[in-house]
Amino acid sequence: MSSSGIRQIFLFILLVFLQVWLFNKIHLLRYATPMLYIYFIVKLPGDMNRNVVVILSALIGLCVDLFEYTLGLNMLACLVTGFMRHYYLRLFAPRDIFESFIPSFSSFGQALFLRYAIAMTFTFMVMLFTVESLSLFDPLTLTFRIAGSFILTLLLICAFESIQSGISKK
Amino acid sequence: MKNLFNFILKNVHWLLFLILLSFSVWLIVKNNQFQRSKFLLVAQDITGKVYAVTSGFQSYMNLNTINAGLLKKIAELETEVYAYQQLLEMKADSVQTGSLEVDSLRVLIYQFIQARIVNKNISGVENYITLNRGAEDGIEADMGVLSANGVVGVVMATSAHHSVVIPVLNPKFHLSCKVKHSNYYGPLVWDGKDARYTYLTELPRHVDFEVGDTIVTSGYSTIFPEGLPVGVIVASQKQKDDNYNSVKIALFTDFYTLNGVMIVKNSYQQEQKKLQKEVIQ
Numbered sequence: 012m013s014s015s016g017i018r019q020i021f022l023f024i025l026l027v028f029l030q031v032w033l034f035n036k037i038h039l040l041r042y043a044t045p046m047l048y049i050y051f052i053v054k055l056p057g058d059m060n061r062n063v064v065v066i067l068s069a070l071i072g073l074c075v076d077l078f079e080y081t082l083g084l085n086m087l088a089c090l091v092t093g094f095m096r097h098y099y100l101r102l103f104a105p106r107d108i109f110e111s112f113i114p115s116f117s118s119f120g121q122a123l124f125l126r127y128a129i130a131m132t133f134t135f136m137v138m139l140f141t142v143e144s145l146s147l148f149d150p151l152t153l154t155f156r157i158a159g160s161f162i163l164t165l166l167l168i169c170a171f172e173s174i175q176s177g178i179s180k181k
Numbered sequence: 182m183k184n185l186f187n188f189i190l191k192n193v194h195w196l197l198f199l200i201l202l203s204f205s206v207w208l209i210v211k212n213n214q215f216q217r218s219k220f221l222l223v224a225q226d227i228t229g230k231v232y233a234v235t236s237g238f239q240s241y242m243n244l245n246t247i248n249a250g251l252l253k254k255i256a257e258l259e260t261e262v263y264a265y266q267q268l269l270e271m272k273a274d275s276v277q278t279g280s281l282e283v284d285s286l287r288v289l290i291y292q293f294i295q296a297r298i299v300n301k302n303i304s305g306v307e308n309y310i311t312l313n314r315g316a317e318d319g320i321e322a323d324m325g326v327l328s329a330n331g332v333v334g335v336v337m338a339t340s341a342h343h344s345v346v347i348p349v350l351n352p353k354f355h356l357s358c359k360v361k362h363s364n365y366y367g368p369l370v371w372d373g374k375d376a377r378y379t380y381l382t383e384l385p386r387h388v389d390f391e392v393g394d395t396i397v398t399s400g401y402s403t404i405f406p407e408g409l410p411v412g413v414i415v416a417s418q419k420q421k422d423d424n425y426n427s428v429k430i431a432l433f434t435d436f437y438t439l440n441g442v443m444i445v446k447n448s449y450q451q452e453q454k455k456l457q458k459e460v461i462q
Contacts, residue, residue: 038304041375061194069201076208078228079302080309080345083208090205094198142209143306152374 015056015113023071026051031078042152043159047167048075049135052093053128057104057112061097068093081143088139095134103127116176128168136161229311229343232300246438254329291406292446293327294318299343303350303436306373310346314444315339325404325445331433332356332411333442335404344444349411350376350436357399358411360390366399369411369430376436379412381428388426390414396430403450 026048034045052068072089076082103126104112105119112118114127136157144153189196296318300311314320316339326333326346334348335356347354350371358381359366367383381396394414400407412430447453 035302035304044304062197065194065197065201069205072205078232078300079305081305081307082211083205087202087205087209090198090201094194149373 019051019055022051022054023067027071027074027078030075035079039163040159042155043163044156045163045167046132046135046139046160047164047171049089049092049131049164050168050171052089052096053131053168054113054115055096057100057114064093064096065090068096084142085139087142088135091138092131092135096131099127099130103130116172124172125169128165128172132161132164132168136164226340226343229299229313229340232311233313236297236299243438243440246435247440250329292448294320294444294446296320296326296344296442296444298440298442301348301436301439303348303376306351307353308348308350309337310334310348312336312344312346312442312444313342315342315344317341319446320344320444323404323450324447327409327443327445328434328439329441330410330435332398332405332409333434333436333439336444348436349379349432349434356405356411357401358396359399360384360388360414361395361397361408363388363390366401367425369396377431378415379430379432381414381430382425384426384428386424386426390417390428392416396428403447403453405445406447 030046030048034047038044048071051071052064055064055067068089069086072086075085079085100114103119103123104114105123114124116124118124119127140153140156140160294314296312296314298310299313302308302310310326310333312320312326320336320339322336322338324336326336326348332349334346334351334354336344337347338345349356349369352371352373355368355370357366358369360381365385365388367381369379370382371379384390392414396411396414398405398407398409398411410433412432414428415431416429417426418429
């Protein structure tokens with residue numbers, strides 16, 4: 012197995028672990044919960060087969076669901092995000108990248124990566140909290156939850172990304 | 182034909198996406214029945230074991246708060262023991278003792294089993310709590326769960342060593358409650374917003390109550406005995422139709438620091454359920 016494959020598996024386990032034991036317990040101002048595990052979908056190689064991306068996205072969602080007893084909820088949100096990723100990459104990936112690439116600050120440039128991460132995170136949050144609110148609909152709470160979790164998650168993704176690009180530069 | 186085949190092959194990701202999408206929607210819709218399904222019970226045992234490792238650390242972090250709660254509970258129990266001691270002394274002195282024995286027998290209907298929380302999720306709308314006791318400890322579905330301060334929820338499903346509790350912080354769970362010292366009751370319904378508050382709904386408008394009154398379980402189910410503390414009234418508002426009040430309640434149970442709980446076992450639950458079922462048929 013390639014080193015990139017091992018890296019993906021490691022990232023998968025690490026992010027599910029962090030999500031279930033740390034981030035799901037955080038409720039900043041009672042609304043914002045970071046959903047950092049979508050960083051896994053964000054960081055999948057750009058040229059990866061779309062079918063594989065869709066399956067992996069659904070799988071990580073289902074893993075988080077199993078621990079939270081919210082069967083299908085995270086899976087659906089991840090699935091849609093993973094599916095939309097191809098279109099976001101077409102929109103935001105720099106045109107001059109030809110060979111295999113992993114979306115990051117260094118390969119995209121900060122501005123483009125940030126736009127790509129915003130699109131991904133926002134899609135995920137809207138899907139997750141809208142479907143969740145089907146059982147109890149309250150527009151104001153829904154807006155706060157989407158906005159709060161979106162900002163918190165995006166900040167964490169940027170933080171992780173800065174650390175990673177710092178390490179790879181050294 | 183070849184073109185059609187090529188077209189399908191080219192768009193196979195759409196097909197895959199739609200299949201997985203319908204699967205996840207099906208999971209969400211079927212979620213209720215799934216909670217009790219065998220598939221989830223297997224997963225539950227695995228996730229429960231993993232959770233048990235990490236929850237040890239968490240319970241250590243909360244020790245201060247738990248200690249304070251326990252001391253308070255000990256003080257209450259001491260008082261109760263003292264009261265019973267006095268009662269016994271009185272019984273020894275008294276000639277007429279028949280009526281006392283009948284009352285003390287009734288207490289044994291409910292037994293309390295101590296358990297520890299291995300995982301809790303109170304950030305979402307539909308929340309669940311996992312406990313470290315399961316079918317092998319005599320736990321069954323539909324048993325009540327209490328904290329030292331008040332009501333927590335009801336056991337929803339059990340595996341061999343773990344059980345999943347649906348807490349009052351879940352809109353799917355309606356607990357029948359009443360204002361202490363009155364006989365009017367209504368369902369307790371959570372609005373999905375704040376883990377510290379919930380609402381007692383459908384309370385007739387003419388029922389007198391004041392802010393600060395205690396809310397207790399009504400005992401109109403086989404799950405909880407009557408009169409267990411739930412919370413205290415903090416505000417009231419009228420419901421859409423003017424005949425009912427909806428009362429905002431501050432819960433006694435602090436779900437953020439909750440760690441140790443007691444499971445209520447009603448020895449006559451099966452019997453009562455069977456009887457009710459027979460009458461309905």
